[in-house]
Amino acid sequence: MADKKTEAMEKPRIGVFVCHCGSNIGGFVDVPTVAEYAKTLPDVVYATDNLYTCAEDGLSNIREGIRKHQLNRVIVASCTPRTHAPLFQATCESAGLNKYMFTFVNIREHCSWVHMKEKEMATKKAKDLIRMGVARARLLEPQEEAKVDVTPASVVVGGGVAGMTAALSMAEMGFPIHLVEKEGELGGFVRNLNNLYVTEKSAGDTIKPLIDKVKANKNITTHLNSTLKSVEGFIGNYDISIGTKGAEDQKHKVGTIVVATGALEYMPEGLYGYNQYPNVVTLTEFEILCKKKTLPKLKNVAFIQCVGSRGQVKSYCSRICCNVAIKNGINIVDNYENMLGLMEKAGTVVDKIPVEKKATDEIMERRRRRRGRERGEEGDAEEVKLGPSEKIEVTIFNRDIMAYGVDHELTYNKAREKRVKFVRYTTDHLPKVYMEGNQLMIAYFHETLKLERTMPVDMVILSTPLVAQPDAGELSQLLKVPLGQEGFFLEAHVKLRPVDFATDGIYVCGTCRGPADITEAATQASAAASRAAIPMAKGYVQAEALTSVVDENKCSGCGTCMQVCPYGALRKNDKGFAEVIVAACKGCGCCGATCPEGAITMTNYTDAQLMAEARAALEEEV
């Protein structure tokens, strides 16, 4: 601390290095004149120009300058800090100068490149920018970066496919993991399902090896019937408590948290006769019927897609339901007889419909198709009549078929080859489900023929979207991470940080961040494991040196700063004043701008420094 003060309190001795950047700057700005001008500014004891400041001779020029002229502030006026600030900061450090005493002035992107046709004005602007830099540099203070230790252990919330995959990946890397599952069993949503697309294996068999590996891994402690009850702390240092039904709460210390709490299927109350007519079920209910081999006898089956999604109740597309419906369409055509069972659970309507037991006659089938083709009857309308009586008919009413990528599109084609019918509807003409006597019926508008049509059906399967868990809000408050639209967890950046939260140390994967299929959820999970393993593998996090600082003499303890901080980096201390968690703070400045008492400042972006810079810009003096 003593050093810090002496360095700052010493009279500023500023060195300015103005760069030609070949002709990028030098071609439009009179660089030697600018360097001469810099010498006239207060506290500037040395100024020069380099052809390339970033080349080795330019860098050694900076190092020499620091030694020879006892510089305690360095300014480079050149290109962009995005690419070059780390290089120049490291150069200052190698010559014994605290890297926070370095100031970058961009006279390329901000000046020469945008004023190529106005050389005089560009030269004047370069001078202005450097004058501003000098004004700020005079007031800089050296800063230290704190290192914070990280507990190399993690808690994963949610024991579905995503949670298990994330836990297993980190466990395989050698980190101890607490896996917290609300239910009495691992497996999550997939436990409901019959089979999974792209494979014919049952869903249970597919995930059993994963469950077995999780159970067998010595680094994983599984907490069933449990929830995360409290979380205190910040990256590397979370004190968590896990509550288990019928047991005492357990306290653990972890360094990172992975959220993988999954999603639920939307219950379409009031839509398409759900809970009103028998044999109107959701996609997942249908899977359960198939899985338990309790399908009723069926002859005509209809799927309705986008029930409650894409603007009907929820705004979003649920991504997976088209492909799940296609898979089930194929299952019905190929494997219906193996899924038949007693009918008590699924209603009674279908009693009177005879199912002919004749095995498919492949030759007849082929002839029938050829006849159809010869008559040019590829469309769906005629096909209903043409369908073989011995075959079950499947129609999928859809808005757009979301068979993205390779496997889904090929499966979609396979379904069409198997005569699963796809009928498009628009939101102007939603299909209607109703009863005609004892017969379940669908009325729809044929978009190609522009005709209203009806068809009798024995079962209607409603493809409803995945929806956020009802307790996602609670967890989001506990962890201080945001929920986005429609209650799914919101990642740090949609494109480039898909499994990070903005808050360091907390990660997200699987359907709790939005609809995804099992493969995507598993990929996100191992991605989250990779991200969470970074601080754990390093063993420490380097805190930002440029953070907010609370002046307790001014703080009223109102808590406004805690609400606006996007990183959960502020808390109340024992005295009731705001306190900055340095390891979590990113120095964004939201708290400083919001504090009604003006009690929060940002290191090296103090009001005094910014005002000096602004004054220099406006008043042409430092």
Added chain:
Amino acid sequence: MEKSVMVIGGGVAGIQASLDLADKGIIVHLVEKTPSIGGRMAQLDKTFPTNDCSICILAPKMADCFSHPNTNVITYAEVVGVEGKAGAFKVKVLKKARYVDESKCTGCGECLEKCPAKVKSEFEMGLANRKAIYMPMMQAVPRVMTIDKEHCMMLTKGKCGNCKKACKREAINYEMKDQILEVEVGAIIVATGFDVWDPTSSTEYGYGRYPNVYTAMEYERQINAAGPTHGHIERRSDKQRPQKMAFIQCVGSRNPQVGHPYCCAVCCMHSTKEAMLAREHHDDMESTIFYKDMRACAKGFWEYIERAKRDYAVRYVNSDATVQENPENHNPIVVYDVGGRQQSEEFDMVVLATTLLPRKETLELAKILGLKADQFGFLESADRILGHGGTAIPGIYLAGYAAGPADIPESVAQGSSAAAKAVETLVQAGV
């Protein structure tokens, strides 16, 4: 042995994998075939569904990846051989001579003015020229020049030497030779990305024949402020700005006849974005998108389509479409079908959402590494349900489009995921 991993391919998936590994203290050798990392994402103008500027969000990652103390970025290089197994691979890398000393060149560009050659710029999709000595883009990483030996007068005819004279840093070396580097790594990640299909052979779209028919990638460069037209949309035939735009989906995809029955998974979204950007450039732009299914099915995507309709007046027509031309004014005429009735409509410009393919070179690489590719050339995962990106060979993992259609966030997640798998391998192998 040091813990180390090789990443092949320096697009966003490879960059993410490299950063995730390097941040864990693992040495990464990133091998990139072209002179700069950045990949396809660097060519895009903006990204859906946020309309973030693509290079603006990618460039910091490129810079981080290059300057990270644990990365060794080897550009203009290819993997030519591999032996060994998980935990102990020996990889041979051919580092092509770039005839420019990477340690001396600062990318200042003084040589560019003096180079007499004109070559179609790959980065600009052939819409602009580059020189024989070049950087593929302004934000290239590393920021150094490369001489393309096919077009350099000095290297082909022994005459010229202008760039050497112009270079104040003496970075040019015409004597430079290809080098073979041998690198030992514990695991390998393949992230070689995609190529854009050339629609010239599908004559129904008139690409190459009608001047005002463009591919989506060409259009991305046109609307980019740093692109060949500085962000001005203009027609090839008369340099006029179009006002009525048509976007045609599934060009070469979902089409078994041309050998790509699959859906490329990103075109519905990028065409919507491109239509929105046209409107952002000029209020009077009217765009129509001809589509089979509007596959807007990831987080925030459907809402994005709704926004395009509501706020950007984008019109969606559910139909296949082909292109003819009005010979008088070179206006493309789109022929489509509504309710079984054929219609035709004249537009000022047509943009084709051409399908994306795994790179041909990826198949050669697959042979070298012993990986399996599917019938389309996408590299196959051994467990397609729970282990996307894990191959039949322990220690070799996949990420990004080379392993099947994926958008940017998926490629990023897969990059991180492959990094996790590679770390697991290093730990298990006791490296």
